[in-house]
Amino acid sequence: MNVADSELIDGILQKEGYKQTQNIEEANAIFINTCAVRDHAEAKVHSRLGYYNRIKKSHPEVIIGMLGCMAQNLKDEILENKPYVDIVLGPDSYRKLPVILKNRLKDQKHIVDTQLSRFEVYDGLFPSRKEGINAWVSIMRGCDKFCTFCIVPFTRGRERSRSPKSIIQEVERAINDRFVEITLLGQNVNSYKYDNIDFTKLLQQISFIPGLLRLRYTSPHPSDVNEELLEVMAGSKNICNSIHFPLQAGSDRILKRMNRTYTKNHFLEYAKKIRDIIPGVGISTDIIVGFPGETEEDFQETLEVMDTVKFDSAYTFKYSSRPYTKAIEYDDHIDEDVKKDRLDRLIKLQQKHTLLCNREMIDKVVDVLVEKESKKSDEFWSGRTDSNKWVIFKKESAKIKDIIPVRITAAHGVSLKGQTEGIKNEIN
Numbered sequence: 001m002n003v004a005d006s007e008l009i010d011g012i013l014q015k016e017g018y019k020q021t022q023n024i025e026e027a028n029a030i031f032i033n034t035c036a037v038r039d040h041a042e043a044k045v046h047s048r049l050g051y052y053n054r055i056k057k058s059h060p061e062v063i064i065g066m067l068g069c070m071a072q073n074l075k076d077e078i079l080e081n082k083p084y085v086d087i088v089l090g091p092d093s094y095r096k097l098p099v100i101l102k103n104r105l106k107d108q109k110h111i112v113d114t115q116l117s118r119f120e121v122y123d124g125l126f127p128s129r130k131e132g133i134n135a136w137v138s139i140m141r142g143c144d145k146f147c148t149f150c151i152v153p154f155t156r157g158r159e160r161s162r163s164p165k166s167i168i169q170e171v172e173r174a175i176n177d178r179f180v181e182i183t184l185l186g187q188n189v190n191s192y193k194y195d196n197i198d199f200t201k202l203l204q205q206i207s208f209i210p211g212l213l214r215l216r217y218t219s220p221h222p223s224d225v226n227e228e229l230l231e232v233m234a235g236s237k238n239i240c241n242s243i244h245f246p247l248q249a250g251s252d253r254i255l256k257r258m259n260r261t262y263t264k265n266h267f268l269e270y271a272k273k274i275r276d277i278i279p280g281v282g283i284s285t286d287i288i289v290g291f292p293g294e295t296e297e298d299f300q301e302t303l304e305v306m307d308t309v310k311f312d313s314a315y316t317f318k319y320s321s322r323p324y325t326k327a328i329e330y331d332d333h334i335d336e337d338v339k340k341d342r343l344d345r346l347i348k349l350q351q352k353h354t355l356l357c358n359r360e361m362i363d364k365v366v367d368v369l370v371e372k373e374s375k376k377s378d379e380f381w382s383g384r385t386d387s388n389k390w391v392i393f394k395k396e397s398a399k400i401k402d403i404i405p406v407r408i409t410a411a412h413g414v415s416l417k418g419q420t421e422g423i424k425n426e427i428n
């Protein structure tokens, strides 16, 4: 999400004639784009701003701007404690950046704009992307789900969807710029709705765009995953057989307290449908441990769901209290050492499952998109399977952006090793 927003901001500034510099000491303006979802990310931003302050001490004319969710969340604290930050802009105010920059050059006052909008989807603006394989395309913004742990509805505002026309234009432009993979983005991507077009229809329409080799999306909400979506994924050559299916917790009591709107049984039923309907699918998830009131029994239920589903990979987090959220008011917060212990056990189990899922791929031939040279050796390529697993294999005749059949020969932790079996590029 943040990469996409940074590319959007870059696009807005480039349109006005501003250029990026690789050397921070040369910059006339420095912007930091921030995320407030977890407190860990916030700590990093504070230390980064300290570094920019040191730069400003030797170049007092440089303008420092803090953009995005954290700006929204922490504007008062920043204005009070970090007076060297000149501009604070929330995630719905990026369009105003060029005017704000001009005003700031005329006047030394701080400029703050964190107003959230019910409508801003940045239609008609094109992100500035570095050359590459994958282009992120934002299709909706905000979220109305109000999970009790999550700050997103407060920092990014109400849910709103972009018109299919402008999304398709952006995808076509990205393909024209030689991107071969598109990832559709949204905080709650599958609650997309624009007139009578829902997420499944949009996904299918985009998959028909000529030249698109791979189509992915993130992050869906389990309550909005339906069979029709899974059938469309299974029936399309270029929609990848990979799905992010965020569990968060395994016990119904905790799911209810989290306001996740699905039960453990619903989650398990759909996880099974995903595996049954989409052959060779890769399922990733997000899990939070130590949510207020989580008992050892509740945590055991999370481990049980993991054992049943056997996720291919998982992003795992210790619960952290976020401002404005309902969960911050609960009076049964969990000790840090208990959270840490649960996280360690959860990670160990996930490592076991990842290895298990990867070992099942040994001897299978899968399509791999060649993405880059392997960090380990310049004789090897590194690429992803449709199901979103990294594979390393000898270069031979393939080149970057080819899709080639690769026989998996070994599985170590998260990555696979393979051997090429000829070249096969497919454009629908």
Ligand code: SAH
Pocket: 037, 038, 149, 150, 151, 187, 188, 219, 220, 221, 246, 248, 286, 287, 288, 317, 318, 319, 320, 321, 322
């Ligand atoms: N819209 C996505 C999640 C976006 S936030 C969804 O509904 O799944 C990304 C992830 O950060 C969440 O899935 C959650 O696992 C984690 N997260 C969000 N708030 C958190 C908090 N307060 N503490 C710990 N993890 C959190």
Ligand code: SF4
Pocket: 143, 144, 145, 146, 147, 150, 151, 152, 153, 187, 188, 221
């Ligand atoms: Fe946050 Fe996702 Fe829940 Fe929305 S659906 S409130 S973004 S966790």
